[in-house]
Each structure stands twice: as structure tokens, then as C-alpha cells.
Amino acid sequence: MGIQRWEIRPLEVWAKAKEMRAKWQQSIDDAEKEHVLLAQGNCNWAVGFPALRVIEDNPVGAMMGYRSSQFSRECRAAGEILGWGREICGYQLNCWGAMYLGYQMDGSKFPMRDMVVPFPDPCDQHTKRGQAPMDYSNIPRWQGDSPLYTGPHDPERDATMIENKVGTTLDIIADIERIYGQIFDDEKFIESINLAHRVREYAAEVCLSMQHIPAPLSQKDLYSFYTLGGLTKTDPEETVELWRMLRDEVKWRVDNNIAAVGTERYRWIEAHPPPWYFLRYYRYMEKYGAICIGSQYSHMMGGPFEFKEDGSWGPRVPLNSWGERPIKTREDALRAMFGDDARGHNFKVDEVIRPYAICEFAKAYKADGAIMPLWRGGVGCTVTRKEQGLRLSEIGVRVLHYEGSQPGDRTDQDETRLLDMLDVWMESQGLRKLED
Amino acid sequence: MITAGIDVGIENIKVVVLRDGTVIASGTARSGGAGRGKAIEQTWTDTLKAAGISATDITKVVATGQGKGDVPFANDSITEPLADARVALFLYPAARSVVDVGADQIRVVSLDEHGAITEVVxxxxCAAGIGTFLRTVARRLGYTLDEMSRIGGSSDNRVVVNDACCVFAELDAINLLHDGVAWQDIARAIHRAMAVRINSVLSDKVRPAKDTTVLIGGVARNPTLIAALEERSGINFMIPDQPEFAGALGAALDAAA
Structure with a gap:
């Protein structure tokens, strides 16, 4: 029997994404020259300050791992010399090391941070990211809680946790206004939150399109786009426009069966990418007609998702429902930013939910298999990974675990062994390479 | 029909020639390190000679093992779990799991009632638990693998060495020697440590059944290890006469399929 072959075509919106990403990098590099403060962290409210930009260790650390193994190794060595261990997340050790070295990958001066804003996260490493910049250059640091609980879903508890986050953030904004003399623009912040919701709606549609066979995008596409508006804070209106363009193009691709992998016959999900320098692993899997249709991580921009009563998979907060709760104040905007549920709102939050949530994800996207790396570094990444594997196996999704350091760190990556394992995994499921 | 399978492992090359489902010749040699290409060629030539046939008599050759890509005369190659599954079902039709412990890998292959692979672990x-670990410690103690197995089998003492790390286990063995612990007790402890590690792989996903599990690979020639592993895992393994040739036989069977 012949093999089904779908038409493949590069993404047209790609050029716009690259342009925006370059512009963002330039805005960071120019911050000092333009007398704009640079904050280490990841928050949507920074847009309310007239002269404040935020930068996070991801995707910068990931980009360093992808573009220059030598430079990222030098950076990690610089961190290790100062006593940081190899269990530290590769992303942040890359960035900390560049800070210690004093220069970036292209040799330009490292943009020193002026403050650290909180990035509370269940991952111990994310929460720790501001520590080294604070210690190194004696800058102020704010920190917030990342509350968790176990047991049944409790909306009352969720509400209390959300209010805790809102209250903490209001205090931080007031502190920054007082210390730096910048006036927070509520109107601009509120507008940005409304725009962010439109991004979420477009992103949700893009994520849902990955249910289609053939999948219209690859995992590499998803990772690339979710940084724009997710990890890198680009112009809010331009970000909405980018995601609208992407949504429109993806919709067209679905309608016309334009595939990311022309020979798609096997769909897998992953927990994380491999170390970024090793993206050819996706190409290698394509030889088997296998496509990675995403991860909970790369679908984060459109989430959270859930199965509805009619069996469909969709966003927990219905699309186009935003106008039902108008945002009038700073508090309203912060509440909207943090979401409705403290628990289960984000796949990373709950160790109890994680193994079951990934099963729902696998079912929703018709996954045949799951590749679940076990990292030695960035400890929070790998929490429950084996349990996730067991639960996936129980629902008939074949699981491959492999070991490494962390996506930002290639130290423990064994390319030969991983490719051998992929062959074993594919052949044991009855698939042989279509080409070589 | 004559087919052949060649299993190119990290330590050894194994060749099996099959005529209508019956083994007519087999051969093995050390993998030869950097000279692996020559070693493959020599083992192949010697085995054909022993079978009294020439290469043109063979319908199909299938390679397997870590070095399967280094066999220029192979018509095809298969990954190791496929070879494991083929041979297990050929020798023991009731088999539901295969455990292959070789020089560099522990593999557990689960099979359904139709013989299809349902899981591979x-x-x-890590060096702990693989054949290379045994060889390393045996060398350190000044024994061959067979000697260490035989000596270990004569001990009923239960001293312990580290079962999480090959290097620590080796250091433990040396320290025990310095403490005056008997050679045979240390040898037994080494085998038990290895059994612990293998058992941890058996427990990873699908626990192999007590009476339908086949043990193959070079390590399955080691009676002291088998005893330790059966004690630790509670499994009564089915073990072929020449477990080190199982991969090559599986490849030959695949060639005949």
C-alpha cells in the first residue's frame, strides 16, 4: 500500500516572527542607552511603567544553547567556578555565566539588570533565577509566593491564592513607583491585558489546530511562536497581530491539508525538547513519518485546556468570553492576568494532577507515543516524569524516556544513544524508516 | 532457504547461519575495537567455512546489535528488541517477556499473546548492571568472568558492595579485600549488586511474568548471576543453551521471515 503524502509548505508568517524577535533583542541591548530600566523576570505588568523592560533566562539561555555550544559551555563553567552546581537549570546557568563573563554570545556587553521582579513558579529553579543577578550587582529584588495545595479542586482556596498574588503584585508596583519615581500607567496596563487575552484566544485556536491530521505545524514552530508574547514581551498590539496572522495561516493550512511533515503517520508528544543544539532529532523522527504535535509547554500560550462534557477539547475559559468581565482597575487587570484557578490552571503547577493532565493532552491530540526526557538539572522539570510515563502507558501511549542534563545544557546528552533509542522505539512499534 | 544473522555487539560479534529453521553453523569473535570491520569480516568468513557454504548460498543476511550499521554485506538490519522478540518466540512460544543483558545494555521486551511487542525498557x-561492569570488576580482582562466577557461587556469605555505581562497587570490593573478606564472598556480592540493578530495570514499567520470561545475552551464561537475579526478582527464567547467540539467531530468523 502506498504512503499518504501531504503537501508541505513553509510558514509565511515566519518572517514577521523573526523580525519581532530581533526587535525584542535590540530593545534589551539598547535599554541602557535609552535610560530604560531592565528587570530580570517575567511579568506582564511591566508594560505599565514608562521605562522598564523585562528579560527572562528563557528563551535567552535556550538560544545560547542552540547557537553556540562553546559559548554556553564557557558560561556554565563561569557559573560552576563560582560554586553553582550542575543541577542548576541550564538556561539560567547560561545567562548567569554570561553575566559573570560580562559579555553576550556575539561579544557585546552583557546587559546588566537593574532590578529583579518576581517569577514565582512551582519550579524551584525559576524562582531562583533572580538570585544570582541580585547577589552579583547589588540590585533590589522582589519575590512572590507560588502557592500550591494538594487534594480536590477548591475554588475558595483558589480565590484566596489569587488574591494573595494580586496583593503582592500591587505592593511591588507601588514599591517601584516609589523607588524609581516612575508612574504606573493603569490604562496602558489594562489595555495590554485585554490584548493579551486576544493573543490567548488566537493561540488557543492554533493549539487546537494540532488535532488535525496532518498537523499543520511542527513542534519547532510552536516553540518559536510561543516565546513571542509569552517569554519575550514584545509590543502588545504587534503581538496580537502576529498571532492573528498565524491563526489565519494555520486555519488555511488545515483547510487545505498542508502538513508540517508530509508523510505523517505517527504522532507523538514530548515533555521537553532535547538540548537545543540537537533539534535534528525532530528531523530524524520525520524519517519514520513521525511528527511531534507539541507539549503541554508549547501549548501553554493557548491554555489551560480541558475536555468538555460533549467530549471535545477546548480552553477552560471559553473563547470570546472576555468582554463578560470588563477590566476597569489595576486590580481587575491583575486578577485577569493571574487567571481563575490557582490549581490546575497551568500544567506545571500541580504534581498530583501532572500525570493525569498529560494523559488528557495525549488523548486530545491523538498521540501514539510520548518522549519524556529525564533531566539531571533543572530539577523541577523532571518531577513526576516517570509517573507521567506510567499513566501514559496505561492508556496505550508508548513512552520513551532518555537522559540528559537539561535543554540548555548539552553536557550529558548522548546523541548516538538517543538516536539508537529512537530507532528501537519506532521499530518496536512496527515502523521502519521511510527514507535514509 | 539459508539465511544468516549477525549481531555486532560492543564486546563480541556473533554469527548464526540457519537452514530451514535449523542452525547449521555459528561463530563468534571479539569485536576488535577500532578493527571491528576486519573482525566482522573474519567472523563471517570463518562461520561460512564451518557451515561448508559460500556467501552466494545465503538468501538474506540481517544485522543487529550496536554495530549493525558496520556490516557491509547485510541486506537489512533490525533493532535489537526485534531480534530479541523473534528468538524468544521461536525458542519459547509461550514467552511474554525477554530480558537481554549484554555488555552495554539491559533490555526488557514485553510481548502480547500474538507475539507483538507492547513495551521496551x-x-x-550507567555501567552498573551491565556486562561490562562484571568484566571490569573481574579484571580488578584478577579473575576471568567464568572464574569469578564459579568462585562467587561457592560463597554463602552476604557481604554487600554498592549496587548503584560501578566505580563505587569496585572500590568497595577492594576495601573488602583489604579488610580480609574472602575472595568468594566478594565475588558473590558483586553478582548480587548486579542483580539488584537488573531487577530495577525489570521493575521500570511492565513487570515480567514469573514463568514466561526468557533471559538472553552473554550475561545469561553466568550461573551465579542467574541465581542472584532469580532470587532478587522472583522470576524463573527460561534460558537457551547459547544465550549469547540469541540476538544473531533472532536476526537470522527475521531474514527467513
């Missing part, structure tokens, strides 16, 4: 990248 590989060991994590």
Missing part, C-alpha cells in the same frame, strides 16, 4: 546510561 532500556537501562539508563
Amino acid at each position: 532500556l537501562n539508563q546510561k
Whole structure:
């Protein structure tokens, strides 16, 4: 029997994404020259300050791992010399090391941070990211809680946790206004939150399109786009426009069966990418007609998702429902930013939910298999990974675990062994390479 | 029909020639390190000679093992779990799991009632629990593998060495020697440590059944290890006469399929 072959075509919106990403990098590099403060962290409210930009260790650390193994190794060595261990997340050790070295990958001066804003996260490493910049250059640091609980879903508890986050953030904004003399623009912040919701709606549609066979995008596409508006804070209106363009193009691709992998016959999900320098692993899997249709991580921009009563998979907060709760104040905007549920709102939050949530994800996207790396570094990444594997196996999704350091760190990556394992995994499921 | 399978492992090359489902010749040699290409060629030539046939008599050759890509005369190659499954079902039709412990890998292959592979588990990248670990410690103690197995089998003492790390286990063995612990007790402890590690792979996903599990690979020639592993895992393994040739036989069977 012949093999089904779908038409493949590069993404047209790609050029716009690259342009925006370059512009963002330039805005960071120019911050000092333009007398704009640079904050280490990841928050949507920074847009309310007239002269404040935020930068996070991801995707910068990931980009360093992808573009220059030598430079990222030098950076990690610089961190290790100062006593940081190899269990530290590769992303942040890359960035900390560049800070210690004093220069970036292209040799330009490292943009020193002026403050650290909180990035509370269940991952111990994310929460720790501001520590080294604070210690190194004696800058102020704010920190917030990342509350968790176990047991049944409790909306009352969720509400209390959300209010805790809102209250903490209001205090931080007031502190920054007082210390730096910048006036927070509520109107601009509120507008940005409304725009962010439109991004979420477009992103949700893009994520849902990955249910289609053939999948219209690859995992590499998803990772690339979710940084724009997710990890890198680009112009809010331009970000909405980018995601609208992407949504429109993806919709067209679905309608016309334009595939990311022309020979798609096997769909897998992953927990994380491999170390970024090793993206050819996706190409290698394509030889088997296998496509990675995403991860909970790369679908984060459109989430959270859930199965509805009619069996469909969709966003927990219905699309186009935003106008039902108008945002009038700073508090309203912060509440909207943090979401409705403290628990289960984000796949990373709950160790109890994680193994079951990934099963729902696998079912929703018709996954045949799951590749679940076990990292030695960035400890929070790998929490429950084996349990996730067991639960996936129980629902008939074949699981491959492999070991490494962390996506930002290639130290423990064994390319030969991983490719051998992929062959074993594919052949044991009855698939042989279509080409070589 | 004559087919052949060649299993190119990290330590050894194994060749099996099959005529209508019956083994007519087999051969093995050390993998030869950097000279692996020559070693493959020599083992192949010697085995054909022993079978009294020439290469043109063979309908199909299938390679397997870590070095399967280094066999220029092979018509095809298959990954190791496929070879494991083929041979297990050929020798023991009731088999539901195969455990293959070789020089560099521990593999557990689960099979359904139709013989299809339902799961494959590989060991994590670590020397503890693999054949190379045994060889390393035996060398350190000044024994061959067979000697260490035989000596270990004569002990009923239960001293312990580290079962999480090959290097620590080796150091433990040396320290025990310095403490005056008997050679045979240390040898037994080494085998038990290895059994612990193999058992951890058996427990990873699908626990192999007590009476339908086949044990193959070079390590399955070691009676002291088998005893330790059966005690630890509670499994009564089915073990072929020449477990080190199982991969090559599986490849030959695949060639005949």
C-alpha cells in the first residue's frame, strides 16, 4: 500500500516572527542607552511603567544553547567556578555565566539588570533565577509566593491564592513607583491585558489546530511562536497581530491539508525538547513519518485546556468570553492576568494532577507515543516524569524516556544513544524508516 | 532457504547461519575495537567455512546489535528488541517477556499473546548492571568472568558492595579485600549488586511474568548471576543453551521471515 503524502509548505508568517524577535533583542541591548530600566523576570505588568523592560533566562539561555555550544559551555563553567552546581537549570546557568563573563554570545556587553521582579513558579529553579543577578550587582529584588495545595479542586482556596498574588503584585508596583519615581500607567496596563487575552484566544485556536491530521505545524514552530508574547514581551498590539496572522495561516493550512511533515503517520508528544543544539532529532523522527504535535509547554500560550462534557477539547475559559468581565482597575487587570484557578490552571503547577493532565493532552491530540526526557538539572522539570510515563502507558501511549542534563545544557546528552533509542522505539512499534 | 544473522555487539560479534529453521553453523569473535570491520569480516568468513557454504548460498543476511550499521554485506538490519522478540518466540512460544543483558545494555521486551511487542525498557546510561561492569570488576580482582562466577557461587556469605555505581562497587570490593573478606564472598556480592540493578530495570514499567520470561545475552551464561537475579526478582527464567547467540539467531530468523 502506498504512503499518504501531504503537501508541505513553509510558514509565511515566519518572517514577521523573526523580525519581532530581533526587535525584542535590540530593545534589551539598547535599554541602557535609552535610560530604560531592565528587570530580570517575567511579568506582564511591566508594560505599565514608562521605562522598564523585562528579560527572562528563557528563551535567552535556550538560544545560547542552540547557537553556540562553546559559548554556553564557557558560561556554565563561569557559573560552576563560582560554586553553582550542575543541577542548576541550564538556561539560567547560561545567562548567569554570561553575566559573570560580562559579555553576550556575539561579544557585546552583557546587559546588566537593574532590578529583579518576581517569577514565582512551582519550579524551584525559576524562582531562583533572580538570585544570582541580585547577589552579583547589588540590585533590589522582589519575590512572590507560588502557592500550591494538594487534594480536590477548591475554588475558595483558589480565590484566596489569587488574591494573595494580586496583593503582592500591587505592593511591588507601588514599591517601584516609589523607588524609581516612575508612574504606573493603569490604562496602558489594562489595555495590554485585554490584548493579551486576544493573543490567548488566537493561540488557543492554533493549539487546537494540532488535532488535525496532518498537523499543520511542527513542534519547532510552536516553540518559536510561543516565546513571542509569552517569554519575550514584545509590543502588545504587534503581538496580537502576529498571532492573528498565524491563526489565519494555520486555519488555511488545515483547510487545505498542508502538513508540517508530509508523510505523517505517527504522532507523538514530548515533555521537553532535547538540548537545543540537537533539534535534528525532530528531523530524524520525520524519517519514520513521525511528527511531534507539541507539549503541554508549547501549548501553554493557548491554555489551560480541558475536555468538555460533549467530549471535545477546548480552553477552560471559553473563547470570546472576555468582554463578560470588563477590566476597569489595576486590580481587575491583575486578577485577569493571574487567571481563575490557582490549581490546575497551568500544567506545571500541580504534581498530583501532572500525570493525569498529560494523559488528557495525549488523548486530545491523538498521540501514539510520548518522549519524556529525564533531566539531571533543572530539577523541577523532571518531577513526576516517570509517573507521567506510567499513566501514559496505561492508556496505550508508548513512552520513551532518555537522559540528559537539561535543554540548555548539552553536557550529558548522548546523541548516538538517543538516536539508537529512537530507532528501537519506532521499530518496536512496527515502523521502519521511510527514507535514509 | 539459508539465511544468516549477525549481531555486532560492543564486546563480541556473533554469527548464526540457519537452514530451514535449523542452525547449521555459528561463530563468534571479539569485536576488535577500532578493527571491528576486519573482525566482522573474519567472523563471517570463518562461520561460512564451518557451515561448508559460500556467501552466494545465503538468501538474506540481517544485522543487529550496536554495530549493525558496520556490516557491509547485510541486506537489512533490525533493532535489537526485534531480534530479541523473534528468538524468544521461536525458542519459547509461550514467552511474554525477554530480558537481554549484554555488555552495554539491559533490555526488557514485553510481548502480547500474538507475539507483538507492547513495551521496551532500556537501562539508563550507567555501567552498573551491565556486562561490562562484571568484566571490569573481574579484571580488578584478577579473575576471568567464568572464574569469578564459579568462585562467587561457592560463597554463602552476604557481604554487600554498592549496587548503584560501578566505580563505587569496585572500590568497595577492594576495601573488602583489604579488610580480609574472602575472595568468594566478594565475588558473590558483586553478582548480587548486579542483580539488584537488573531487577530495577525489570521493575521500570511492565513487570515480567514469573514463568514466561526468557533471559538472553552473554550475561545469561553466568550461573551465579542467574541465581542472584532469580532470587532478587522472583522470576524463573527460561534460558537457551547459547544465550549469547540469541540476538544473531533472532536476526537470522527475521531474514527467513
